[in-house]
Amino acid sequence: MPKPKPLAVTVPDTHPFTKALPGVAAKVVFVYAFVRLLGAFVRVAWPYRRELAILTVLGSAWYALILLLPAWWALAASVAALAGSLAASPVRMRVVGWLRGARTRRLVLAGFAETRSANPSGKLPRIAKVTSTVVGERLYLVVRPGQSAELLDARVEELRAAARCREVRLTRDPHRSHRVLLDVVRRDPLSATADVAWSGQHTDVLSMWDPVHLGIDENGEPVHLSLVERSLLVGGEPGSGKSSLLNVVVSHASMCPDAHIVLIDPNEVQFGPWRDRALAYASDSSDDALAVLELVRSEIRRRLALLKTLPGVVRKVTSTIAAEYALPLWVLVVDELAFHTSVVGTSAQRNAFNTAARDIVSRCRAAGIVPLMATQRPTSDVVPTSLRDLFSLRCAFRTTTNTSSDVILGDGWARQGYTATDIDLTARGVGWLLAEAQQPQRMKAAWISDDTIAGLSITTIRHRPPAPPGYPGARPSIAAPRTDPEARS
Template identity: 35%
Template sequence: MTDLIRKPTDDTLVDAAARFPQQPTTDVYDQEQDTAVVDSARQVLQGVVLDAPAELSVAKTVDLDAFDDMPLIPAWMRSADGWAAYAGVFARARRRGFRRWVRRQPTDRGHVRQFGRGVRRSHDWVVGFEGVRVQSAAHAAHVLTREARAAARSARYTPRILGTKKDLAMKAAEKATAEAEKAVALHKKARKDRNMVRNLRAGVVYGPPLAAIGGGYIATGWLGAAAGTLATFAGGAFAGRRPYEEETDWTLNWRSLGDGDAMSAPMLDASFRAARIIGSEESLRMVRMPMLDDRGDWSAVLDLPPGIPAKKALNARSELASAFGIEDAQLTLSKGGRSGRVDLHVSRELPFTQPAGRGPLLDLEGPANFWGRISIGPDVRGLPMSISVVERSGLIGGEPGAGKSASGNTILLAAALDPRVILWLADGKGGGDLEPFEPLCEQYEGMADPEAFDAMLADAIADMKARYKLLKQLGKRKVTEELANKHPELRQLLLWVDELMLYTTDDDYGKKITKKLRNLVSRGRAAGIVTFCATQKPGSDVVDTSLRDLLSIRWALRCTTPEASDTILGRGAAASGYSAKSIESEMRGAGYLWSEGSNPQMVRADYYTDEQVNELVEFAAGLRAKAGTLPAGPLSLADQLRDISDDQAHTLAVLLDAFDLHPGVEGQPAEWLPGAVLVDALADAGLDVSADSLGRLVVRTDEEKAKRLWQGSRAVGYPRSRVLVTVRDRYKLGA
């Protein structure tokens, strides 16, 4: 044994160092112990035997130079510390191997894909190529059968008087029939041979797995069946261990999100290259790796290569959606905080096509706060969006049927549920969309009358001037919530204009209305006046650009052209990737909202049905009644007469009430009542008016004094029209 020990050369030392590498300090065992083991091994190879380090605890009787039956394994390796070191190396190797195996599984060399390839190859071998022979024989049999049928038909209908021709036709038919029968027999034989070969191959391929699984189950139950299944999987993976060199199916080479594949960094690189956003040799840098949320939507944050702005990706939205295999509306791109950073979101389905959820205003148990943030609706990620309208103004636009009325309800209902907000509404459509809010309004124009709206704006400007006068007296610059709570004259005022186009395009009042609106929007913000306008394409012929640019909140619903979208969001928005034309018709109520931040965001407004709107308006009316801010509404003619300090006016008011208390045709007030009934009504009201006094107050013609039938008898009375004439002549009041 001593002859085998010799002093090694320098090359031997290098080889020894290679076989006993120094482990990194990040390993689980202590580096100093590892160094001691390596030094001990180097001393053994050099033929120098020293006392073992204390931390190795090696017995002195152990010959560290001796080799046992296991070649090239020194005896020190069989010590306790040696086995521990080996176990640590083995454990780390297995852990790293497992990590490599996990990273390998999503690739073409993953065991699941190997098993799939093995199953496919085995099935292809079972099917074989005999089917080609069967198809060929079937084709020949069909052709010859048709020819035989045609020959038999020709022989049958050949007249016997032709003699020779008849015989030749019969012989031809017999020959064709024989050939057809032969072809049919060959087809049957080919099919029989194919089935036999396939059955044999199927037995070879599928027999062992079935036997392993079935035999394992019979022998040891489910544990044996599991072992047989694992063995079958291993065999299939072995058969498909080599990936295909060339794929004839392009879908195996190019997969996309639209095909159900997971988003990954290589997929993003390939898609951005296909969209010509980055070059063929460039790659993206993942700031936040692709993540899947609970709705099945993908999102990622990435940096483009240096020198490529995010605007290039935003402009190539359609190309990128095509590379992903999805609709344009499913892809949402925005800048991620710097010029070259892109925040990407891909919806699994077309967003905003599912039924809208329950509106948050329905869950309110008390008043809303219009000074705070207003819930608008969810974005494409399903996150709730809200805006603040304090010192702001807004413009909502879109094509007919895009959902402007439903979108506007989110703001109108929030204002209505705050009893401190004053509502002035103008319905240029005249269709009744704003009619439920009329009882809550201080001023309401629902007849699409430009003249009436012009008068409303004049009142609003006068109110604005009064507000500023009060602010100067208080030494304040603008209205705040605390200031408005102390001074009711400074409460927020919401001026809502629906279908602005009808007012601004009027020949007589269009320019006046535009000028007053511009004055109100530019100066009314600090005075607590919030203005919102809704219309279809708000071009310069509809909304003057000097007015449109003052409206800070923009909400572009579905538009027919990118230019129409730009008229709402501003010039260049569509070129930057924010075009309301990309909104599909199924996405009703969805639009690009530009209120805060540097980029518009896709949002769908919370939806409230007509019944829910009426329910919320009724709730708002109750809140305003308790707060004392519910408008009194127009006074009836009788109430107007009572406000006049005149006994005769009070008498006429009681007469009108008497006609109202006696219904006539179809529930309308009575058109004629006897004088005795009217005198009794006056007496019940505490007025001492005789029949003669009543006759002098309400002067009738001779025809009106004629008796009429009343409850079975004829009596003298008064027509209601004569009372109305008296009111008009004396007090200039009309019904």
């Protein structure tokens, strides 16, 4: 049996400094160990600094009172003082929001760590600030070299679970791409709100050149949007609130002596009451619907030709030109877009409808035409990307899939957390509104009762502007031009 090799044990040489000054060396080692221990403690305690700060305030109050009272009484008095100050609602809300922010920060950082969001140097994105919002918390992130908003974007599902919330939304600062906003959404303040009253209801006359009151946002602030030079696409499942939103715009337009209303309403029941206020109205007949679109196209042609004859460079119908040349804004409403593009009529008629609708949406801006189209089938065959992208305003009411939501709002919004699938089934009238070049904002549309619509549809007939030159008006579904504005009011 071979003999085992003796173990080679090397004893490290004592450092010359330790040899020379053993007392000082021992102190240095002690201080070094203490600093490391302190560092480790601060690292563990730092995420809990807000909770610790409250405990420190409590401890200090106790310490101060202990000089005056027995220990237990001092403790009871300091707890009572803290509880008393929290009883005031604004203070309590601030403190609770502050603590919730700290908890969200820890959860999100844990989410970053577990989804391996650190850069190659092992650093996680920095959370510069946390604030409370109406729907939850907002984290201001600063991403490090090697990280990006897009990289974090791919992890929103995991981050949502890590933050234990409904939704997580990421928005990159368009000018400084290392700054990223991360919105943690914990509640939907709109789903439980009462019906939103429409502010135009008690007014007599409005102007289509003024912003339209559409509803309220998440903060409860009114949403007013100008529809001039704009076009609106609305989508969502049946019963989600599309026609009601369009009715808000039509109600506004009806009270405007500077607006014509043109309607294509396959259901008849939604916009039927506006028949007499409207310049033209078509329901389920393909011929009538096409005739209405052709009417709008011929008006666009007439207006663009007119603009060319004006002195100087005139690129669009402005309020001054509109007043001078009697060019009211035309609000064209197409409800249930899919009906005429893919359900009724021959294939030639459907193609013609598609072409005319696309032409109108692409050329409406300069001519003072405001197209509003709604679909309950937000699929790419009904609203192809090329058509969707022409709409400057888009509103997605509840949808069942992220794809449908993106068909309305635009590709990629669902991935960033802006998806209409997160709207409660019961939250009718709640939707995501995307206005030019901004993030979508959650909105609850104003609600106008059927009785009010019935009343308005009669009292506003007097506001209908005269028909344009060459207006046909002979078709049964197209309202005949009224010669005497007072006759029907």
